[in-house]
Amino acid sequence: MNHRPQRSLLAALGGCAAALCIASAHALPEAALQAAVAxxxxxxxxxxxxxxxSSEQFQALLKAEPGHPLLMSYLGATTTLKARDAWAPWKKMSYAExxxxxxxxxxxxxGPEHDQALVQGTPVSLQTRFVAANTFLGLPEMFNRGPRGRQLLEEIQASPLFAKAPGGFQGAVLMRSARQAEQAKDLPRARGLYQQVLARQLPQAGDAQAALKGVQ
Known part of the structure; x- marks a missing residue:
C-alpha cells in the first residue's frame, strides 16, 4: 500500500489544523486538543x-467526549496513518479499514447542532468533512474513496456556512480542491479555484498566485 500521496495531503491538513483552537458549545479542552493536533x-x-x-491523545479526548464527530474524524485520520507506518500488509489493511x-x-x-458548534469560527460539521475529504483523497485508489472525498469538498463549498467561515479555512478548502482538480487534469477548474483564493484575498493568496503559474 503506497501512502506517499496520503502523507503529503495530510501534511497540508495538519498544517492548517495546527493553528486551530476550540470555541464550541461542547467546551472541549483546548490545550489537550491543540497538543493532539500538533x-x-x-x-x-x-x-x-x-x-x-496523536492516536493516544485523540482516544483520550474522545473518551471524555464520546461521539464528538471532529475528534472521531481526527482519530480515524490518525489511524489511517498507522497503516502507512505498519510493515505487515494485513496490519496496513486493518488500520486503514x-x-x-x-x-x-x-x-x-x-447533525444541526454541529453547524452551531465552532472551531475557531468554523462549524464542526465543515471541519469534520474536511478532515474526511483530505483523508479519503490521500488514500490509494484501491480504497475507492476518491469520489467521496471530492463530493465532501463540494458539499463544504456549497454550504451556506462556508462563506461565513474564517478566511484561513476557506482558503484551505479552495486550495485543496484546486490541487485535486490539477491531479484530475481539469486545469480550467483549478485556475478558477486559485483565482477565487486571490479574489477573496485569503491567507493562501501567495500560494495560489504561485500555483497559477503552473496551470496556465
Missing part, C-alpha cells in the same frame, strides 16, 4: 512516534 501534524509529516502519540470506519461514523453523527 502531534497529528508531525505524524502527517511521516513521524511514526507522533502517530502513536479501522480508520475509515471511524471517519464514516463521524460523518454519520453530524
Amino acid at each position: 502531534q497529528f501534524t508531525e505524524a502527517s509529516k511521516g513521524k511514526a512516534d507522533a502517530t502513536d502519540a 479501522d480508520g475509515l470506519a471511524l471517519i464514516d461514523k463521524a460523518i454519520g453523527l453530524l
